[in-house]
Amino acid sequence: MREQNHKLQVRKGNELYVFDRSGRFMLFVAKGHVVRRGLDHRMLDIRIPSSGGLPARRYREIPDTEKTNFLTKAYQIAQKALQQTEHALSDKWTPVLSLMTVAEMSRDKERFSRTYLPVSILPPDQYHSLVIQVSHGCSYNRCLFCDFYRDRPFHIKSPEEIQHHLAHVLDFLGKRIDDRTGIFLGDGNALIIPTDRLLHMIHMIKSTLGEDVATSFHTFMDTFNLDYKSMDELRMLHEMGLQTVYVGFETGADRLRQFLDKPGTSAEAVEAVTTLKMAGYRVGVILLIGAGGTSFVQEHRTETWKALLNIPFTSDDIIFLSPFYMPEHTAYHAKIDEKGLCELSDEQMEKEIQIFKEKLSTNTPATITMYSIKEHLY
Ligand code: SF4
Known part of the structure; x- marks a missing residue:
């Protein structure tokens, strides 16, 4: 786990979860799999086959229920990692991530469309x-x-x-x-x-x-x-x-x-x-x-x-x-x-x-x- 450019990076095995300075989930990377979240709360699932290049990639917008499950798991992993990490990082990021609930993030959709x-x-x-x-x-x-x-x-x-x-x-x-x-x-x-x-x-x-x-x-x-x-x-x-x-x-x-x-x-x-x-x-x-x-x-x-x-x-x-x-x-x-x-x-x-x-x-x-x-x- 580390902070870089005001973002929190959490590793679990081969998985990487990234949260922005407000505590919002931004990015997940694993072997052959990427999930990105946009400012409007849409989430994109990208599957990258080991061969075949860009045309072989498969894209899917993640539906709401799956999004909620994914985010709940991501925050559980991050909070658990924070409990086991050095004080300064934990003291800074635990309250930030606690405030950022899935319900709060889902309001970004409406905030975005007003903007x-x-x-x-x-x-x-x-x-x-x-x-x-x-x-x-x-x-x-x-x-x-x-x-x-x-x-x-x-x-x-x-x-x-x-x-x-x-x-x-x-x-x-x-x-x-x-x-x-x-x-x-x-x-x-x-x-x-x-x-x-x-x-x-x-x-x-x-x-x-x-x-x-x-x-x-x-x-x-x-x-x-x-x-x-x-x-x-x-x-x-x-x-x-x-x-x-x-x-x-x-x-x-x-x-x-x-x-x-x-x-x-x-x-x-x-x-x-x-x-x-x-x-x-x-x-x-x-x-x-x-x-x-x-x-x-x-x-x-x-x-x-x-x-x-x-x-x-x-x-x-x-x-x-x-x-x-x-x-x-x-x-x-x-x-x-x-x-x-x-x-x-x-x-x-x-x-x-x-x-x-x-x-x-x-x-x-x-x-x-x-x-x-x-x-x-x-
Ligand atoms: S944005 Fe306009 S000019 Fe550009 S490809 Fe689309 S229709 Fe054509």
Whole structure:
């Protein structure tokens, strides 16, 4: 048992339980098994087979009764371990964990929904950032594979709405705000917000949360609306602290882009990312591996490689390989059926990921890493 970064880590055999500074359960890790709890009290069960890579992982949201049983056991294990540990650690953490009951944690669901609309997705390196929803939804919202924001219209918040949101965030997280690193501006393409309004929002966030919390800013942007911003505006935002822009590049194959109802061409997407690089940003470029099924595999692969070679990546950039998962609330199924296309099996997906990894890691200085939308939990 030990404390690290204001978190309590409890070991029992090969199992590790982690609790945050408020005493809330955060994480369980065992061989081939991970359980994570989100700020909204949802809990995700991840099973990791010893072979097969990311596509073979299985994900499940834990239902309420099982959640209660799991948490009850986790707290019993932690309290027992505390009784057997050195005084200082026990004196500090025993009362903290005693106050945090399962009933208290389950109230986070309602507290969260008073503060946020669902945080549908984040890049994996932003799971620990503090999300501030300066806008809701995506201004396009029609990519065939994307159902992240189908539940809400696009809306840019007024200064009053932002102030209200920030007050709720402060109240909801309390001291836990210090555990978040950097600010992620939500939702789906916040960089589309007119520059003067966005600059004002960043200023409000800094002055309300303090520059110790608002150390850096990050956001998503689509690849087809960036021409609303001039180079001067992009540089101004960068100087204000906006550091990373994550773009859903998806594919370099124009035929596949059209199939996916993704606006613009691959050449325009390359130009958009290049513009961000010229303005000084770190970029996260997301590729959708397996999109369009087996018929598009070869075209997707070769056209994407060709396109990415034209982007002036640097070593701080990231290229994310995101395995394609069938969306639930879009017309993608109908289109796949109409065209008679076949999804990739887990094995085909894994092979494709390896091919992309090898090719890109030898041809770009960017870091190549995985991005499973199934692992996201804020
Ligand atoms: S993929 Fe991006 S641009 Fe397309 S609908 Fe989703 S959030 Fe919007």
